[in-house]
Amino acid sequence: MSAKKIMIIDNEQGLCRMMAAVLMDEGHAVRTFTDPLEAMDLFRPGCWDLVISDIKMPGIDGLEVLQRVKARDSGVPVVMITAFATVEMSIQALRKGAYDMLTKPFEPDELLFRVRNALNHNQLKTENRQLKETLAGKFNFDNIIGASTILQQLLEKVQKVAVRDTSVMITGESGTGKELIAQAIHYNSPRKEKPFIAINCGAIPDSVLESELFGHKKGAFTGADADKIGLLKAADGGTLFLDEIGNLPLSVQKTLLRFLQEQEFRRIGDTVPTRVDVRLISATNSDLEQEVQRGSFREDFFYRLNVINLHLPPLRQRKADIPLLAAHFIADQNKKFKTEISGLTPEAQAAACEYAWPGNIRQLKNVIEACLTIETEQRISLATLAQFIETDSAVTPPDNDYNQALARFEIDYLRQLLSAADGNIEAAAQKANMNMATIYRKMKKYGLRKEDMIN
Structure with a gap:
């Protein structure tokens, strides 16, 4: 792990020196404070990777330090130290945003273990945030290539659709970029912090498609050795993109129609319904209205999916x-x-x-x-x-x-x-x-x- 900047606040000078020596041996940059008010005067957002603070201190206590740190930089993990740990105090600290509690007296190895966990957790959060920002930037409307009038008119419509939480059907020939548009809708919508999950309905055998979408209970059928959450549950709060929707069997269409009406479904073998909040975006390169006429696609399901239609023009x-x-x-x-x-x-x-x-x-x-x-x-x-x-x-x-x-x-x-x-x-x-x-x-x-x- 690369060197991190760590602030230590404790009114015991000896403990400060011990913790600083242990952490500096690990290569970290450490600054200690025996006065919590001085520490808070010098705390600036983005300047620290970790704060370690005692709870019982003169001036302001550690819980006040925790609140001030989180108010200025919510992403910085805070490890609290106390010689008088109680369940009530621990719950109070964790509710206020503390990452961990360290009880005095403690060994250097325990300090290092808690610090490494806090820093690793923060690194993962940072990487996750950066990944989300990268994805959001990648699917920004300005990054969809093309200056033709027909594309610009489509993108104006997509931009309006993205912020309205309704079902969207994207039509167009194979290779026109239907999934790219679906991703742009998701990452420019209020759901962008939640999952975007895509499934190609034509690439999964009918026999396992229902289990993939809705999940199953252990023992529901031969080979169901454990409970499985389906893609609908995995996409809770976000967007589920169903590509080649025309390939869905009628039985699955019926279950998805119920979900669109009730926002709930039942896993295979389950007697209790599962409620989720998911936006459905579908796509097809076939003429679903003809499929409706043939009886291979449910008319009521088609109209539920096709609230907003976006047609992608072919490259020609x-x-x-x-x-x-x-x-x-x-x-x-x-x-x-x-x-x-x-x-x-x-x-x-x-x-x-x-x-x-x-x-x-x-x-x-x-x-x-x-x-x-x-x-x-x-x-x-x-x-x-x-x-x-x-x-x-x-x-x-x-x-x-x-x-x-x-x-x-x-x-x-x-x-x-x-x-x-x-x-x-x-x-x-x-x-x-x-x-x-x-x-x-x-x-x-x-x-x-x-x-x-x-x-």
């Missing part, structure tokens, strides 16, 4: 986004494999924009990855791209001259970028991972005006 209807997505995937691969491919040649880019991409964004990502695996030049060539998709040999860039083709692309790209950002240069720069000065320079070069980009 978002041609303006293809260069942006390709650049994003190239950057990802460069970072992953330490390569320096700068992009597509004008010929390759023109071919990519003309291709229908039946596998949509997922196919584009895979093709870019495959091209980077075999490309030996600075940019992905048309010859390389043609090994993975059908290209029209007649496809040529708008101008045979590379500089003219590049200029035309940059002008179109800047127009789309600035239009999507309503002329906001800073927002456009963040979206494109560019320096603001670069955007100003290119606007001047091509005679573009910010006023012309405002919708």
Whole structure:
């Protein structure tokens, strides 16, 4: 464990010196105080990793120290020391936010054990918070790639839907990014601190799907050797994303319909209902209204799921986004494999924009990855791209001259970028991972005006 900053507060100087010596031998930076008021005057949020405080002290007692520390920095663990431990006192300290209680007299090894536990616990909390912040940032609407009008209109709708706790059905062809939209909804909703759990209904056999969703009691069926909580219970407080919802058996549809109506269900073999608070987001690439007509999908269940419908357009209807997505995937691969491919040649880019991409964004990502695996030049060539998709040999860039083709692309790209950002240069720069000065320079070069980009 790396060195941590520890504050010790105890009116016994000898005990302070002993604890400081033990903890400094472990490599920690320790400061001791015999006056709790002086310690609190010097306590600043973010400056300490752990506080160890006696309870019985003149001036203010340890419980007051605990309250002041937690009021200023709730994330700092506090270990309380007392020679007069009682159950009532321990409960009071723990209720006020103490991490642990240490009873005098104690051995150095016990001090180290309690301190390590407190610091490890705090490290896990920090890592968990950072992970959540990373996820929230990853699924921020600004990080969904594309400047086409059709995508921007969809994202405006998604942003409104995210904050309203209602069922959402996402439709669209395979590979259009339905799970990405579901994650964006979750991480921009009031449920973002709770779990997001995804299940592909078409990838799990019908025989075990009910147990996976609802759980089971021990002995409910052959092989049920222990109680199992289902995914609905695991997602309590958060979001359950059901991908390929059209593959659900009618029996499971009936149970989920009851859950949507009552917010409760019964595990297999259980006689007592389980109540949970879960938002359902579903997705499908099939026509569920036709499935309803055929009788393979319940009509009442369909309408319960389809309160809000979000339809993701196929990539062939978002041609303006293809260069942006390709650049994003190239950057990802460069970072992953330490390569320096700068992009597509004008010929390759023109071919990519003309291709229908039946596998949509997922196919584009895979093709870019495959091209980077075999490309030996600075940019992905048309010859390389043609090994993975059908290209029209007649496809040529708008101008045979590379500089003219590049200029035309940059002008179109800047127009789309600035239009999507309503002329906001800073927002456009963040979206494109560019320096603001670069955007100003290119606007001047091509005679573009910010006023012309405002919708």
